[in-house]
Each structure stands twice: as structure tokens, then as C-alpha cells.
Amino acid sequence: MSVILILGGYGGFGARLSRRLAARGHRILVAGRHRDKAVAFCDAVPNCHPVVADRDGDLAAVLAEHRPDLLIDAAGPFQTSGYHVIEACIAAGVDYLDLADGRAFVAGIGTLDVAARRACTIAISGASSVPALSGAVVRDLAVGMEQIMSVEMAISASNRAAAGASVAAAILSYAGKPLTVWRGQRRARAFGWQEIGQERFVLDDGTTLGHRLVALADVPDLELLPERLPGKPAVSFRAGTELAVQNVTLWLASWLVRWRWIGSLSALAPWLLPLQRRMAGWGSDRSGMVVRLFGLAGGKRVERRWTLIASAGDGPEIPTLAAELLAERIVAKELAPGAGDAGPMLALEDFAPAFAGLAIRHETRQIAQPAPLYQRVMGDTFARLPDEVRRMHEVLRDGGAHGRATVERGTHPLARLVGALMGFPRAGEHELHVGFREDQGVERWTRTFSAQSFHSNLGEEAGQIVERFGPLRFHFDLPGDEQGLTMVMRSWSIWRIPLPLALAPRTMAREWEEDGKFQFDVPIALPLIGPVIHYRGWLTPDAE
Structure with a gap:
């Protein structure tokens, strides 16, 4: 039985991951700043044990005391984080995994590769919906394509899947701020949570979420995918909640940052979560994700599209699936030492058993594109x-x-x-x-x-x-x-x-x-x- 320490183990995604790994028979150390919350969570979940730990504090002592086989950082936010947690794990000889979606954080983890190899440890960042699942989907769609011109992705979360504090802080940290995207075969400037528009999530049998608003999100895929695909395609990623009023409000607020009237929306974080909780009864329990690749396959202009629709409130489970899969491989000693992002580490078929156990349906289709x-x-x-x-x-x-x-x-x-x-x-x-x-x-x-x-x-x-x-x-x-x-x-x-x-x-x-x-x-x-x-x-x- 492996010992896995999960920072933020009683939080939104951390709690789901703790339950999943505990059900697999691992001894889970549920860590966080608040002992009472960790105790309350562990009282209800077998194989879970409370630990007080601050990801911004002295983790060396925590690692020395509990000697976990693996540390998983599910706390975040990672947009403004350094690599102190990973460095503490490398120094202690403990393998590391996280659910990070911070672009610079995930894309830069390779700088620790030499140190991780010397310490014979594993450090993997981005074991979540992005870039792990998104990367797996993109590679699956890209098979047989000679050239890819554009990759376009979107996620829409159920309103009942309330975002945790770290997710809210992450979004507010870049809303309205300039970010770099790869477009027109060169780097261009865009702005976080702008370029708002409608995305349609629909399966061939007619199952649909209808049209939902999504806006530009700053994720690791914007940095990683252009270099990993033939043709160095443009890459975009948009996200949103189910309720249009929430997306429009945040979009309007992002202009205050873009116009430099205020420096950031981060100060709104304490107000955002209580407001969302009051609106939690609105909307549905269904979430969606879509990935589109446009390019040439067999000399023909095509769009290849993968669509996922999650029902029964199972959408929030998706960001934890890649971490569950990679955690199993790490503790089973199936991965070589080193530091890197999770984008190239899983195949879409690896997710199939987990999808089958949830109220999730997904499909892939190819759509011919018109002549120029x-x-x-x-x-x-x-x-x-x-x-x-x-x-x-x-x-x-x-x-x-x-x-x-x-x-x-x-x-x-x-x-x-x-x-x-x-x-x-x-x-x-x-x-x-x-x-x-x-x-x-x-x-x-x-x-x-x-x-x-x-x-x-x-x-x-x-x-x-x-x-x-x-x-x-x-x-x-x-x-x-x-x-x-x-x-x-x-x-x-x-x-x-x-x-x-x-x-x-x-x-x-x-x-x-x-x-x-x-x-x-x-x-x-x-x-x-x-x-x-x-x-x-x-x-x-x-x-x-």
C-alpha cells in the first residue's frame, strides 16, 4: 500500500481525488491548513488521515515526518506559484504530481528535469483537464493528419459544479490582462477572458448542452501545443460557466483591467464564491468539453471534433482523472525519473475506464470543410x-x-x-x-x-x-x-x-x-x- 500526501486534499478537486485514490487502497494523507476540515473529511472516507500542512510553509518537515511515496498538489492557484513544493519533494526524494493549469508554471517545469533525474524522482505538472486530457484528445484527433492549421478547445462547467477558491483566484488573476497566443503563424497578443462567444456542445444522437458562452482562458496548451503538432497550428482555449450572466459579468469586468483602470480583478475573489453559492441552485448538473482540429487529412480539408458531455454532476470529476491515472503509474514505478508536463503522457484510451464509470458520453467525428x-x-x-x-x-x-x-x-x-x-x-x-x-x-x-x-x-x-x-x-x-x-x-x-x-x-x-x-x-x-x-x-x- 502506497502513501500519498495530497495538498488541498479536502478541497474541491482534491477531495474527489482523495476519494478516488483511497478507494484504490492507498493510504491518503489529506493535507491542508485547517486541521478541523481535514479531520471532518477523513472521518467520512476510509484510508484517509488528516495532516496539517501549508503549501507555502515548511514542507521539508512534513515530508520528513510522513515519508510519502508521492505528493500531489491539488491546492493551487499555480498562476503565481514558484517551484518550492517541487524542489522540496526533489530534496526529500519524494515523487511529485499536480493538477496545475497555470501556463508558465506547467510549461516551465522542464527546468527541474536535471535535478529530478539526479535525485531519481519524478515531477509531473498539469495532470488535469489541461494539458493532460486535452493533450491526449489532440493527439488522438491528429492521427493521419498531414498538417494542422488550428486547434480550438472549450470547456463549459455546470453551474452546480461551483469553482473552488483556487480556481476563482486563477481566473481573476489573468482576466483582462494581456497574454500571448500563437496565431497567423506568429506570436500575437490577446486578453484573458475576452473574445467571448458561443460554443455548441452536441452529440450525434442529439444530446446537447445548447449554446453556452465561453471566453479566452490562459492555459498551458497555448504554449505547448503549437510546437508539438505538424504545421505549428494556431491554438485557442476558451472556458466558461453554464450561466451566461456570470460569463458576461466577468467579461465586462475584464475590460476594467484591459483599459488599465484597475490592476487586477483578484480583489473580487472573496465576493465571487459567496455569490456563486447563492446561484448554485440555478442551471443544470451538466458540463461539456469540445476539441476541434482543422487541417489536411489525405489531402482533404477537414475538421476533426471530439465532444464530451457529462451529466449527473460528474463533470467536476474529470479534472482529477489524469492525476489518478498518473499517480497509479508513479507508485507502480512505471515512469522514469525526470520533470515534465503531463501533456504527452496519456492516451485518450487511458481515460475510457474512468469515463465508463461516470455519467459521461463522448464521441469523435470528422467533418468535411468547404473549398477556400x-x-x-x-x-x-x-x-x-x-x-x-x-x-x-x-x-x-x-x-x-x-x-x-x-x-x-x-x-x-x-x-x-x-x-x-x-x-x-x-x-x-x-x-x-x-x-x-x-x-x-x-x-x-x-x-x-x-x-x-x-x-x-x-x-x-x-x-x-x-x-x-x-x-x-x-x-x-x-x-x-x-x-x-x-x-x-x-x-x-x-x-x-x-x-x-x-x-x-x-x-x-x-x-x-x-x-x-x-x-x-x-x-x-x-x-x-x-x-x-x-x-x-x-x-x-x-x-x-
């Missing part, structure tokens, strides 16, 4: 385009290209005003990056000239390309051949109100291939005013 936007508009002509021109327009969910551009700006005062309002770049030579984001057939192009960006959305209407800048819409035909393509404006509007073509901007954008690169030339002028901007240059896909 330009191909849908151009039809058979698209195949005749030069290779580099065609490749630049084969956007599936995410992409990026880099190159150089020369920009000329009009000198008329009104031309300068229009250029400023549109956010056009200054005149001169520029490093250029174009990020592509595709969603439901609409492409968002973000053009960054040196450090200055502007963007537009491109879609399809009535067999034409429609480029939208705010309320302005420009309709183009796309004549093309082996030499390249041209964008010919046919109409324009504002808020969909047609405007006279005689007053439209004058433009004849061209794209072609030269020296093995995608070349472009985009002049824009206005009647009576003259040139507004003229930019030309070359691009090559970032994936190369």
Missing part, C-alpha cells in the same frame, strides 16, 4: 492560378505569411485624412506580415506593416468577393489565369446602402508569382482627390 473562399468564387479558374497565388488563398481557419512591402501615400489633405481613418501604414519600406483567420467562409486579413496594422473581412456574395472595412463593402470580380488574378470592383455600399460607382475608390489590385514568391500590387485612389495609398511587395507562407 477564392476557389468558391473563381470556380475552375482557381486551379489555373500560379502555385504561390493559389496557396496564399487556400486558407483554412488560420494562416500567415511574411515578406516586404513598399508603401506610397497620397499627398492631398483629404487623401491623408482618409488614410488615417482607414489605419493605412505610413510611406516607406516595411517588413510585412499578413495573418489570415477563417470562420464559416469569412476570412479576416490582418496586414501588419512594421508595427502598424489594419484589417478587413472578405466573404462571398452573389458569386463575388466582398471586402468589408467597417460599414463599407466593396464587391469584386476575380478574373484570373496562369499569369495571376485581378480584383475588379463592381459595386460598393455603406451599411448595405448602394453608393454610386462613379464615386467609388479607384483600384485594380493584382496578384502574381515571380521568383517563387507571391507578388501583389494594390493602388487605391479617390475621384477628384487622387492617390490615397499604393502598396506593393511580396509574401511567402510562414509555415515555410
